[in-house]
Amino acid sequence: MNAVLRSPRCAAAVVAAAVVLAYADALGGPYQFDDFDAFVDVPAAHTLAAWWQDLGHGLRPLLKLSYLADWRLGFGAPGFHLSNLAIHLANALLVLALARRCLGHWLPQADAATRDRAALFAALVFALHPAQTEAVTYISGRSVSLMTLALLLALHAYLRQRWLAAGAAFVAAMAIKEPAAILPLLLCLIERCGPAPPARATVRRRRLAVFFAVPLVLGGWMLLHTRYHDFLLASLGTRTPGDNLLSQLGALRYLVELALGLRAPNIDPDLAEATQWTPALLAGALLLALAAAAAHACRRTRPWLIFAFAWFVIALLPTNSLLPRYDLVNDRQLYLASIGPLLGVAAELAARRAFEKPRALVVLPACAALCVALLLGTRLRNDDYRSEIALWRATVAASPGKARPWNNLGYAYQLAGCGAQARLAYEQALAIDPGYLRARDNLLVLSLAPARRAHCA
Structure with missing residues (x-):
């Protein structure tokens, strides 16, 4: 030994x-939370040409290059x-x-x-x-x-x-x-x-x-x-x-x-x-x-x-x-x-x-x-981290008095087609912070969107 x-x-x-x-x-x-703003929806993390164009005025170029390498591997x-x-x-x-x-x-x-x-x-x-x-x-x-x-x-x-x-x-x-x-x-x-x-x-x-x-x-x-x-x-x-x-x-x-x-x-x-x-x-x-x-x-x-x-x-x-x-x-x-x-x-x-x-x-x-x-x-x-819903469920359990996790849980439910659960989560976010505009906007979009059938536990 x-x-x-x-x-x-x-x-x-x-x-x-x-x-x-x-x-x-x-x-x-x-992909979770900031992943979409960091690389999923960022052109500079998708193609070398876009990364090169972004190089002169973008933030954290080598980080984006690492995301680009993974993105291109497919x-x-x-x-x-x-x-x-x-x-x-x-x-x-x-x-x-x-x-x-x-x-x-x-x-x-x-x-x-x-x-x-x-x-x-x-x-x-x-x-x-x-x-x-x-x-x-x-x-x-x-x-x-x-x-x-x-x-x-x-x-x-x-x-x-x-x-x-x-x-x-x-x-x-x-x-x-x-x-x-x-x-x-x-x-x-x-x-x-x-x-x-x-x-x-x-x-x-x-x-x-x-x-x-x-x-x-x-x-x-x-x-x-x-x-x-x-x-x-x-x-x-x-x-x-x-x-x-x-x-x-x-x-x-x-x-x-x-x-x-x-x-x-x-x-x-x-x-x-x-x-x-x-x-x-x-x-x-x-x-x-x-x-x-x-x-x-x-x-x-x-x-x-x-x-x-x-x-x-x-x-x-x-x-x-x-x-x-x-x-x-x-x-x-x-x-x-x-x-x-x-x-x-x-x-x-x-x-x-x-x-x-x-x-x-x-x-x-x-x-x-x-x-x-x-x-x-x-x-x-x-x-x-197995799903966005699971992540934000765990987060609201750990931070029940914070509005943002409840809003993010609602958005995860909304993406999954679970309208009723999303509405409850948005309402909880607004109960904590009535001035939280993102939760209010998400709730408005949810009310205008057509209902979807989904299995929501």
């Missing part, structure tokens, strides 16, 4: 098998799902490799088998956590998983001192999704308390300066770009920066609870915006400050703790800090953010010799049981 765990190929095979077992049942899912939704599964598998393997490298740096004195077991545990939890389903099973979640793939490739190239490859992967990540701009901060973290390549301080500063220049240049271009400019203005008009910071404390709490299994995955969480301090927000801010202080206090003896905390914060800076977004939080924001904390947990377990006898007799079965539970939870969540 030790030989299996210590072999990089065998450990990779275990991770690959786990990913396939967790997500094979998701391949038959249909396998329909299963082809898109298969690509998402492959991207997630590649990310899980890169997390495994990063964990092995980090643990070797942090705990050189630890037994190699202990480090390998800890690295495999971190990779398996990343691969199997049900929170990842939004970035894997939900096709439009590819924006996050594909961006993460490019960022992890850039990190590994940087650690191997392949600077051109790292720079190219970084530019690709920016062309997939804009939050990839955090890479220079992650590199600073690697330099500060991770397995950075050896170099003099002046050399480190110079190479980091190059990576900081990339988002500055691309960011300047984006500000001059009409679509990005409109996107930024719309975002800033969502809520004030102050209110957004307060609201994001609740969003961070949601993500932490989701990571710990205290919340079930939800494609449309019901989080209220905050405009003033409350006891719950104050408690959350204090806990966040205490966690930061504790990690900083242990930075010399346990550098993986500050690494875990800082990675989590850095990964969420674009989505959960000053820049307002229409949705306060999405499950897929945990995809990249979870990697650092998982490496920190793995390192702490290895430092405490949890994977060595006699503790291993208890810890290893517990870790195996956790991975099985996560796998089953992921498969259960995948079942919610």
Whole structure:
């Protein structure tokens, strides 16, 4: 057993098998929700000529190119799902490799088998956590998983001192999704308390300066770009920066609870915006400050703790800090953010010799049981994506006080020809938010449409 765990190929095979077992049942899912706005109804995701024409003024060109490749292959939704599964598998393997490298740096004195077991545990939890389903099973979640793939490739190239490859992967990540701009901060973290390549301080500063220049240049271009400019203005008009910071404390709490299994995955969480301090927000801010202080206090003896905390914060800076977004939080924001904390947990377990006898007799079965539970939870969540009706049924059960899920459930029923169920869902959306124009318009269209016969459970 030790030989299996210590072999990089065998450990990779275990991770690959786990990913396939967790997500094979998701391949038959249909297009959902934003898929239609992201690629199904987008000409630039259908033909190379349209993509090329869109290149000069479109958003996220490499993301659209990945959709275009799947569209042209002609396998329909299963082809898109298969690509998402492959991207997630590649990310899980890169997390495994990063964990092995980090643990070797942090705990050189630890037994190699202990480090390998800890690295495999971190990779398996990343691969199997049900929170990842939004970035894997939900096709439009590819924006996050594909961006993460490019960022992890850039990190590994940087650690191997392949600077051109790292720079190219970084530019690709920016062309997939804009939050990839955090890479220079992650590199600073690697330099500060991770397995950075050896170099003099002046050399480190110079190479980091190059990576900081990339988002500055691309960011300047984006500000001059009409679509990005409109996107930024719309975002800033969502809520004030102050209110957004307060609201994001609740969003961070949601993500932490989701990571710990205290919340079930939800494609449309019901989080209220905050405009003033409350006891719950104050408690959350204090806990966040205490966690930061504790990690900083242990930075010399346990550098993986500050690494875990800082990675989590850095990964969420674009989505959960000053820049307002229409949705306060999405499950897929945990995809990249979870990697650092998982490496920190793995390192702490290895430092405490949890994977060595006699503790291993208890810890290893517990870790195996956790991975099985996560796998089953992921498969259960995948079942919610089997149809639009199933997805929005699960969502209104998790967010019964939010109007949009009820409207989306009504629209799913309407497309399926279930007029009575659609009417009830629209009426519930309007009962929650009487000013919700989309639900009102959908209800009007439904009343004017001819009745259809359909089997509606």
